[in-house]
Amino acid sequence: MAEHLGSRGLESWSDEVGNLFGHVPGAHGRRLLVGSHTDTVPAGGRLDGAYGVMAAMEVLTTLHEHGHPAARFLEIVSFWDEEGAQPMSSGGMVGSTALCGSPYLAAIDSYLELHIEQGPRMEQAGYELSVVNGIVGVDRHLIRVVGEPNHAGTTPFPLRRDAGRALVRTAAVFQDLLRSVRDTVVGNIGALSLEPGAPNVVPGAAQMVLEIRAPHEWSLSRCADLVIDCATGFAREEGCTVEHRMLSHKPVVDFDEGMRALLEKVTVDAGRPAGSLYSYAGHDAGVMSAHVPTAMLFVPSSRGVSHSPRESTPEPLLVQGAQVLLEAVVAHVESRFEGDAAGSMA
Ligand SMILES: [Zn+2]
Known part of the structure; x- marks a missing residue:
């Protein structure tokens, strides 16, 4: 130059x-x-x-x-x-x-x-x-579901507190939740993990990092509320609790x-x-x-x-x-x- x-x-x-x-x-x-x-x-x-x-x-x-x-x-x-x-x-x-x-x-x-x-x-x-x-504004959230680790063979389904199942059910409807707010919203779940992460252990905790992008501040917060509410509902059904932390907010x-x-x-x-x-x-x-x-x-x-x-x-x-x-x-x-x-x- x-x-x-x-x-x-x-x-x-x-x-x-x-x-x-x-x-x-x-x-x-x-x-x-x-x-x-x-x-x-x-x-x-x-x-x-x-x-x-x-x-x-x-x-x-x-x-x-x-x-x-x-x-x-x-x-x-x-x-x-x-x-x-x-x-x-x-x-x-x-x-x-x-x-x-x-x-x-x-x-x-x-x-x-x-x-x-x-x-x-x-x-x-x-x-x-x-x-x-x-x-667009960009928000990142950490959603963590806490349940109870247990033996994956001996624990009957109704007695499990499967944090992984609650989290994955939320992840499966993430896109639908965002679409319901506005067609200008996009989002991504780019990181998801189960703990302890063994095939024979019911996950005692599970977390994902999600990113939401939208051209209006209100749709960013509305989407986050919907996802957290949804995770809380699924977690309750699975006998788990939800923790949420906003990692970053770019207006x-x-x-x-x-x-x-x-x-x-x-x-x-x-x-x-x-x-x-x-x-x-x-x-x-x-x-x-x-x-x-x-x-x-x-x-x-x-x-x-x-x-x-x-x-x-x-x-x-x-x-x-x-x-x-x-x-x-x-x-x-x-x-x-x-x-x-x-x-x-x-
Ligand atoms: Zn460029």
């Missing part, structure tokens, strides 16, 4: 954590930050993150080469370690989180990110572009209304099929959004595949996404830095 920017007469720099930035020579004052991340997951695709960084470079280079006044109100970024794919990672968003705690944040007026959807919804709806409303992120409206206008002006949706994956934009007005734009992912070498988006849609990003940048800069931009044009 540094060589590319240098060869086009642009300046680049990096901060202490490894975020890479670029701008036109002499840029100063508060600027719109545009970018994404360039790290990826093991055996990942070529678009997740890198597409948004390439598009941001192209936007800055194009505006600079045409002497457009918006160029000097731009800073582009390639964030470090968004994915958190290392085994001991604390969960990603390392670069954007560091930026938000650094003095450099003072120079950032707002943030815009272009990314692939990484899911099938845009393709299914026929959208070529999507304004991202925000990022729903709603992007800046003004910037979303601007993106909506730009995508409508593009005259191509466009819509809006919530992102079910985390992004640096979610971190930035807590500090500066932020918005995101998606292009579709073919067959919804991502975090895989099969990740792809038709080339014309990638080009179109970058073009719409450029138009959004110009429109945003003109509305946000009106006086300054006019001054620099004079």
